[in-house]
Amino acid sequence: METVAPFKEVIEEIKEAGGEAFRYCFQCGLCDTVCPWNRVRQFSIRKIIRQATFGLTEIESEDIWRCTTCGRCPQRCPRGVKQIEVGVSLRRVASNYEVFPPSVRSARTARASLISEGNPLQFDRKKRADWANDLSVKTFAEGMEALYFVGCYLSYDPRMKKVAIATANILKKAGVDFGILGSRESCCGESIRKTGSEEVFKSLAKENIKTFIDNGVKKIIVSSPHCYHTFKNEYPEFMVNFEVVYISQYLSELIHAGRLEITKEYAKKVTYHDPCYLGRHNDIYEEPRDVLKMIPSLELVEMADSRKDSLCCGGGGGRIWMDTPKGERFSDIRLEQAHEVGAQVLVTSCPYCITNFEESRLNLEYGDVLEIKDITEIIQEVI
Ligand code: SF4
Numbered sequence: 368m369e370t371v372a373p374f375k376e377v378i379e380e381i382k383e384a385g386g387e388a389f390r391y392c393f394q395c396g397l398c399d400t401v402c403p404w405n406r407v408r409q410f411s412i413r414k415i416i417r418q419a420t421f422g423l424t425e426i427e428s429e430d431i432w433r434c435t436t437c438g439r440c441p442q443r444c445p446r447g448v449k450q451i452e453v454g455v456s457l458r459r460v461a462s463n464y465e466v467f468p469p470s471v472r473s474a475r476t477a478r479a480s481l482i483s484e485g486n487p488l489q490f491d492r493k494k495r496a497d498w499a500n501d502l503s504v505k506t507f508a509e510g511m512e513a514l515y516f517v518g519c520y521l522s523y524d525p526r527m528k529k530v531a532i533a534t535a536n537i538l539k540k541a542g543v544d545f546g547i548l549g550s551r552e553s554c555c556g557e558s559i560r561k562t563g564s565e566e567v568f569k570s571l572a573k574e575n576i577k578t579f580i581d582n583g584v585k586k587i588i589v590s591s592p593h594c595y596h597t598f599k600n601e602y603p604e605f606m607v608n609f610e611v612v613y614i615s616q617y618l619s620e621l622i623h624a625g626r627l628e629i630t631k632e633y634a635k636k637v638t639y640h641d642p643c644y645l646g647r648h649n650d651i652y653e654e655p656r657d658v659l660k661m662i663p664s665l666e667l668v669e670m671a672d673s674r675k676d677s678l679c680c681g682g683g684g685g686r687i688w689m690d691t692p693k694g695e696r697f698s699d700i701r702l703e704q705a706h707e708v709g710a711q712v713l714v715t716s717c718p719y720c721i722t723n724f725e726e727s728r729l730n731l732e733y734g735d736v737l738e739i740k741d742i743t744e745i746i747q748e749v750i
């Protein structure tokens with residue numbers, strides 16, 4: 368019996384937007400069993416795939432905006448349905464028609480800010496390097512060892528600026544000849560792409576690629592798994608390949624090469640959270656743990672849901688710009704898991720994770736119970 372497709376035009380539109388893998392789905396439901404949404408509310412990516420198959424997608428519904436692109440369900444799917452790509456294609460269709468439900472409208476504000484200022488946070492492009500004002504960080508010039516690509520949150524967000532400062536201090540201490548691009552740096556574009564704004568992504572990517580080439584950039588150090596992912600796996604779509612190094616990998620390299628020496632103890636119980644775009648999307652699980660294990664007196668404990676099963680913080684896929692009501696925040700669960708294993712410090716290596724964890728720390732009143740740190744903030748204390 369042939370499947371009847373009542374809304375052929377919609378199906379074609381979804382396919383054109385890159386979501387054609389939906390046709391492999393045989394509705395086993397394994398994806399829903401691992402999706403973090405089902406820990407906090409009812410949500411079915413299986414149903415979204417089903418609706419797309421028949422052209423019955425409700426583009427005005429909040430549900431097509433829920434997926435955080437955490438990467439758990441594609442790992443489990445026996446049919447190779449690319450749920451993230453299908454989800455993004457639906458958002459592309461919704462964005463093309465400018466259909467945004469109320470909780471998603473802030474993503475539209477982020478998009479406007481990316482177009483005008485090169486960052487999603489509505490800050491002035493000219494102030495992008497202000498975090499480094501007192502640090503005598505050099506401007507990147509051809510021939511330097513590496514470009515430090517700071518990223519939007521580390522450039523502007525008051526909490527995350529501390530991580531940019533820690534990183535610059537570490538690189539200086541290790542004698543790395545590095546520079547930054549300042550106002551010539553634009554958002555990497557990873558998250559806006561996942562909200563369906565493909566043209567904005569392309570324009571940001573082209574801008575960055577031109578700046579890298581014009582300035583003779585070869586090696587790029589990054590602090591955000593989202594920058595890492597897009598430079599490494601998505602910018603090659605534009606026929607370019609730069610050497611991209613994640614800061615925790617680079618820390619490990621610097622320590623092993625004897626360029627960075629750990630001289631102090633860190634006598635705390637620490638647990639490490641694997642960011643989705645570092646772990647599941649790029650297989651970087653060990654280097655951050657290796658670096659932490661090299662610190663004397665630091666006791667590393669593992670939480671539930673670690674490594675490839677890591678619980679998403681809730682900030683991927685553009686969700687960092689959207690409102691998630693209390694009771695539905697994955698980051699609250701993550702903090703409880705860290706607390707359950709007796710950790711005093713929850714360490715990670717991603718601006719979205721830290722932003723969400725700091726908010727949960729406030730909401731759960733964990734101020735005296737748990738510290739949230741980026742790995743560079745710990746290293747800065749022990750060198
Ligand atoms: S796991 Fe794959 S095949 Fe099974 S319902 Fe989900 S998308 Fe379909």
Ligand code: SF4
Pocket residue numbers: 398401402403404412433434435436437438439440441450451
């Ligand atoms: S990628 Fe993650 S958040 Fe998105 S549907 Fe799959 S499991 Fe759920």
